[in-house]
Amino acid sequence: GQNIDQPTEMTATEGAIVQINCTYQTSGFNGLFWYQQHAGEAPTFLSYNVLDGLEEKGRFSSFLSRSKGYSYLLLKELQMKDSASYLCAPLDSNYQLIWGAGTKLIIKP
Amino acid sequence: IAGITQAPTSQILAAGRRMTLRCTQDMRHNAMYWYRQDLGLGLRLIHYSNTAGTTGKGEVPDGYSVSRANTDDFPLTLASAVPSQTSVYFCASSETAEETQYFGPGTRLLVL
Numbered sequence: 001g002q003n004i005d006q007p008t009e010m011t012a013t014e015g016a017i018v019q020i021n022c023t024y025q026t027s028g029f030n031g032l033f034w035y036q037q038h039a040g041e042a043p044t045f046l047s048y049n050v051l052d053g054l055e056e057k058g059r060f061s062s063f064l065s066r067s068k069g070y071s072y073l074l075l076k077e078l079q080m081k082d083s084a085s086y087l088c089a090p091l092d093s094n095y096q097l098i099w100g101a102g103t104k105l106i107i108k109p
Numbered sequence: 110i111a112g113i114t115q116a117p118t119s120q121i122l123a124a125g126r127r128m129t130l131r132c133t134q135d136m137r138h139n140a141m142y143w144y145r146q147d148l149g150l151g152l153r154l155i156h157y158s159n160t161a162g163t164t165g166k167g168e169v170p171d172g173y174s175v176s177r178a179n180t181d182d183f184p185l186t187l188a189s190a191v192p193s194q195t196s197v198y199f200c201a202s203s204e205t206a207e208e209t210q211y212f213g214p215g216t217r218l219l220v221l
Binding site: 004030031033041042043044045048087089091095096097099100101102 | 144149150151152153154157167199206207209210211212213214215
């Protein structure tokens with residue numbers, strides 16, 4: 001079957017760095033997306049990885065290892081507005097996104 | 110402003126009633142999707158359309174139907190609503206099936 005594993009909840013301090021891990025098992029693989037979702041709002045696109053390695057975009061970076069079925073999202077210089085859920089979603093062989101329940105990130109001052 | 114709109118924003122519906130959730134995008138995206146999101150669960154795909162005139166079933170299609178008469182619109186119909194269809198419904202679109210999906214603001218539906 002297809003499966004996504006992410007921690008349910010993480011807490012970090014404003015100004016710090018946090019890494020949100022994601023492991024996945026899918027039928028085929030066509031890249032992996034990370035989305036941010038604030039409470040009561042729609043998911044918004046953060047990053048996309050299709051090759052192994054690190055993609056950097058401002059304070060956010062995303063890493064992919066296809067052989068390990070593993071990705072992480074790295075958030076630097078945390079701000080209070082980064083309090084949200086972070087959704088890892090690989091794209092399977094049918095080009096459908098497989099969604100986990102997401103990681104709720106709580107930022108404390 | 111380019112984007113995806115959904116209507117209504119929220120709705121309370123009596124069980125057994127018929128309801129259509131509307132979704133319109135102005136980005137000329139080929140692919141469109143309907144998801145439901147329930148507390149503690151990931152987004153679940155209901156139906157999708159890779160191009161106008163075609164539709165496909167997702168993970169949880171039972172009790173729902175869709176149509177894609179043109180590129181811009183992708184309505185979702187609940188033929189006879191049941192309480193288990195209480196959820197937040199998101200419409201999304203992407204240029205093609207393998208591209209980034211962009212989401213509408215969602216419709217919050219309560220079926221009593």
